[in-house]
Amino acid sequence: MKKLLPILGFILSFNAQAGLRATGDLGVVIEREDGAALIINTTEHKQLARIDQLGDLSHASVVFSRDQRYAYISGATAV
Numbered sequence: 001m002k003k004l005l006p007i008l009g010f011i012l013s014f015n016a017q018a019g020l021r022a023t024g025d026l027g028v029v030i031e032r033e034d035g036a037a038l039i040i041n042t043t044e045h046k047q048l049a050r051i052d053q054l055g056d057l058s059h060a061s062v063v064f065s066r067d068q069r070y071a072y073i074s075g076a077t078a079v
Helices: 004-018
Strands: 026-031 036-041 046-052 059-066 071-074
Touching: 004 036
Parallel strands: none
Antiparallel strands: 026 036, 036 046, 059 071
């Protein structure tokens, strides 16, 4: 939960800076070894943002909200 709050804040601030846009050309790339996520524009083939220090993402997955406005990254860490 501690990792979720910074991510949510980043997504909200990114959304405010970028303005509203259709999400059909956006993608999320999980960099498992680096513990980072990239937000990319697949139409223009460029990186829009990078979220660092997310921890162990070896089993991470991305789930989108029903309106496809938000992406949530979840991961399970083995103990």
